[in-house]
Amino acid sequence: MTKIINFQTDPSQYKHWKVEYDGAVANLFMDVDEDGGLFDGYQLKLNSYDLGVDIELADVVQRMRFEHPEVKVVVMQSAKDKVFCAGANIRMLGGAAHSHKVNFCKFTNETRNTYEAALADSAQNYICAVKGACAGGGYELALACNHIMLTDDSASSVSLPEVPLLAVLPGTGGLTRVTDKRKVRRDLADVFCSVEEGVKGKRALTWRLVDEVIPNSKFDEAVVARAHEMAENSAKADVAKGINLTPLTRxxxxxxxxxxxxxxxxxxxxxxxxxxxxxxxxxxxxxxxxxxxxxxxxxxxxxxxxxxxxxxxxxxxxxxxxxxxxxxxxxxxxxxxxxxxxxxxxxxxxxxxxxxxxxxxxxxxxxxxxxxxxxxxxxxxxxxxxxxxxxxxxxxxxxxxxxxxxxxxxxxxxxxxxxxxxxxxxxxxxxxxxxxxxxxxxxxxxxxxxxxxxxxxxxxxxxxxxxxxxxxxxxxxxxxxxxxxxxxxxxxxxxxxxxLRFAGPETMETRIFGRLTAWQNWIFQRPNAVGEEGALQRYGTGVRGKYNMERV
Amino acid sequence: MDLINVSYDSQIPNNVGLSSDKKVLKALEKWHPGYINWWNDLIPQNFQDSMVYLRTAVSVDPKGWAKFDYVKMPDYRWGILLAPAVEGRTIPMGEHLGEPAWQEVPGEYRNMLKRLIVIQGDTEPGSVEQQRFLGLTAPSLYDMRNLFQVNVEEGRHLWAMVYLLQKYFGKDGREEADDMLVRSSGSDDSPRMLGAFNEETPDWLSFFMFTYFTDRDGKMQLESLAQSGFDPLSRTVRFMLTEEAHHMFVGETGVGRTIQATLDAMNKAGITDPYDIAKIRDLGVIDLPTIQKKLNLHYTLSLDLFGQEVSTNAANAFNYGIKGRYMEQRIDDDHKLQNDTYPVTSIKDGKILTEDVPALTAINMRLRDDYVRDASGGVGRWNKLIAKSGVQFEFKMPHEGFHRQIGVFSSVAVDPDGAIVSAEEWAKRQDEWLPTKEDGAFIQSLMKPCYEPGKYATWIAPPKVGIDNKPGDFEYVKLHMA
Structure with a gap:
């Protein structure tokens, strides 16, 4: 990777996100540009993301705090039909060096933590409206929101298909947030993480994977109503106007x-x-x-x-x-x-x-x-x-x-x-x-x-x-x-x-990073995932990964 | 009909030993009332009570698999029939090539198989829902009977898929079977899974186009599922194909008869210019250019059903031995495709190109190519009708990039001849290529029922031969007039 990855961006340069402001509510739309990947060799289909998409998201979240303090509720949603987000782009992951994968996961985790923390730090609350498939990293985007609404159209589902599909783990705190934040029962979480197609409708609610399931015909309306209701009940003080974050001199x-x-x-x-x-x-x-x-x-x-x-x-x-x-x-x-x-x-x-x-x-x-x-x-x-x-x-x-x-x-x-x-x-x-x-x-x-x-x-x-x-x-x-x-x-x-750095008690945050480091980075090195015959490499070819069946 | 104590072994013709399969019998018993409710809520009551001359599948013997008789639709015997087992059948493709076909679902492929069966199953009731009101405007009793025949057979195909779900996929499968009756075509809350099955079928020409083009996608999908290494699926689907052929027939002859009526009327009135639309419409028939627009619409909606040209799911399904290609056995290659390529269209720098991609990932593209060939046959026959009449007109299949929502062409505007045009240009000329509201309203204005035996609406010619070789004035439906 000779190209310099630039973490500075601003709304005029966004390719993948757009924000519409509606008083105390901001509607954040994910609309990934298929051909706008950070590197060559993959297309960001179905709202899948790479580091470039996440850099923009991090910028959105940062600006929301400084430039739009009037916003009390941010509704994360998809601008695409039938798909919320398909997660991290697999071809990007398959083609990326180990070090890039690790840094990518770390940055996406930091970004998830950031918008999760916006509630605790500033009472700026991210909620999520899921319509269409919400898979893998897509569900992790949702998990870091504090309230998940799922449409009940008998097709939309939430899923973490990494294990059955790719032989890796959800890389952005997915497993940890399922058990520690959403407090999904561990055996149900086990089922959830083993089925590619995920869980939809009422069951997603019963299993605590989402907070609300709403009939499809009423969904959009319900999301708007919920967002405004949350904004009205928000503990966030009214601030008329933010400050602009201008480009850095660099x-x-x-x-x-x-x-x-x-x-x-x-x-x-x-x-x-x-x-x-x-x-x-x-x-x-x-x-x-x-x-x-x-x-x-x-x-x-x-x-x-x-x-x-x-x-x-x-x-x-x-x-x-x-x-x-x-x-x-x-x-x-x-x-x-x-x-x-x-x-x-x-x-x-x-x-x-x-x-x-x-x-x-x-x-x-x-x-x-x-x-x-x-x-x-x-x-x-x-x-x-x-x-x-x-x-x-x-x-x-x-x-x-x-x-x-x-x-x-x-x-x-x-x-x-x-x-x-x-x-x-x-x-x-x-x-x-x-x-x-x-x-x-x-x-x-x-x-x-x-x-x-x-x-x-x-x-x-x-x-x-x-x-x-x-x-x-x-x-x-x-x-x-x-x-x-x-x-x-x-x-x-x-x-x-x-x-040595992280002595003392565990929090969800330390567990997310700790487990990511320990497990995901181990799995990301193993031939079962990244070997020539591993699942991650073979994904998309139609040929299955070959696993060494020895338990380590 | 006694809904409580249904005698399933007599009510459900089957060759799967249902009476001794308590588990599945129990599941079907639970599912059956919901199905009957669905059917009763769907089809207008006077048709439910009418006697319809239907063929019912009663056996899988190729010589005598069906019998014709009058039956009320809710009493139709939706049987569960699998094509005869082939002794020693092996998996015909993918990494399990040559291994004995599976008689039980392999655990590792359970989800994928279930999903394929659910998607296939979801289309069956979907089309019945789309066509529910057509009986009210049937151009003849003959056509009404064909509609209902298609409907009950789609219903039977749903049964077939539900049987597989209940027999082989446990609790999940039963839930999916129930969901089939929850989803509903065009519903906001739970639409059918595929877009084309949520479109309305507002008139009979749409119905014929649908059965010709969209059911043909169904045929291609069934053909590839017939190759499945999961033997019960393969056997189920092979028998469904026998019935599906009739649906294509209804579509091809329906469009053909519509064209024939137009040609006859034009000749009788001495009109030679097929584009003299107002005059032709005054004759109470549908002008050929409008039929071409309908063709453009239904053909392209159906192409979308083949999904992305390059697809991981399709590659997986092939490689796992779950879904093959059209006529897999007749293809002369290694049936594994691990080192082969297949040409796929792509768009680069505003041009339509063809590039070779790994053949495994191009399974959808290949099936679509087979579909295009298969679908062009009938169009050729329609053109022969026109040629015979002396009218100067020819139907054309639009370019596969025209009017597409799914796949590589979804990002560009392509005209019917295959030229990439600007979105504005396309929007401006759309009315030349696709049916307009006015076209729809005109067709709708012709949709007046014609319920007299042996009589036909102005816009459609009588069939050459009757169903089951019945004479021209045969009363295919004894309408119940309450």
């Missing part, structure tokens, strides 16, 4: 990607990338009204958008750069001030959206299957939301005391109230709670130090960084770590890091 060159607040440099020989985040250069806006007047140009929002894009770019377009190094540069107090504006006005809709967006971006960092390291150098600004990066990464290194010939301000890190509840991980704990799972009192100790510029000695003692090194050791220690890291098996690293 320059992609051979060895760098430069944004206004983020600079990514690529070291292909060293197989690593450096993500430098630059703190705010302007003072924080006076209040949220001033912030809102700046549209998307305030540092907090720009930085989140740019960091998000940078991570996605590296994940999909720079697969061999196995190590990501996070650096920051700027005034920590200024970062704290920008964050404080929102922490102090949490009921303002835009404060809420920006902080929740930071939560999502930081989760995206957590979920990135690269070795992650943060280096806290002099002149850096690991404060508030940027300090979270220190506990998202696998290891962190901090400069201790003055360095010869380095006149930048002394390296420090600054905690804010935000570090103690605003940016929970997928496990619903804060990164500090997860970090100090065995010593919860350390979280309290750290909390006492909010607002202090903590230098390396303190930071190390508080357990907030892995190592603090002085001028004598710094260069060698950091270099040795990076070289060692780059020499390990990438697979072993991915596995080890994922195991």
């Amino acid at each position: 320059e992609i060159s051979e060895d760098a990607v430069i944004y206004s607040t983020v600079e990514v440099t690529l070291d292909r020989a060293g197989r690593r990338s450096t993500i430098l985040i630059k703190g705010p250069t302007d003072a924080a806006p006076a209040d949220m009204a001033a912030f809102e007047a700046m549209g998307d140009q305030s540092w907090m929002l720009r930085c989140a958008r740019e960091l998000d894009d940078a991570i996605l770019h590296l994940r999909l377009n720079e697969m061999e750069l196995g190590l990501m190094e996070f650096q920051t540069q700027g005034d920590p107090e200024s970062v704290i001030a920008h964050e404080a504006l929102m922490l102090n006005d949490p009921d303002h809709w835009l404060s809420n959206e920006v902080l929740k967006y930071w939560k999502r971006v930081l989760k995206r960092v957590d979920m990135t299957s690269r070795s992650l390291v943060a280096t806290v150098e002099h002149g850096s600004c690991f404060a508030g939301p940027l300090a979270e990066l220190l506990w998202s990464v696998d290891r962190s290194y901090m400069m201790l005391e003055e360095f010869d010939g380095d006149n930048r301000p002394m390296a420090s890190l600054t905690l804010s109230a935000g570090n103690f509840d605003t940016y929970p991980m997928g496990n619903d704990l804060t990164r500090l709670q997860t970090r100090f799972l065995g010593t919860p009192e350390d979280v309290d100790t750290a909390q006492m130090r909010i607002g202090e510029a903590l230098e390396a000695g303190d930071a190390e003692e508080l357990g907030l960084v892995t190592y603090a090194y002085d001028d004598i050791d710094w260069e060698d220690e950091v270099r040795l770590f990076m070289e060692e890291r780059a020499s390990f098996s990438p697979d072993a690293m991915t596995g080890m890091e994922a195991n």
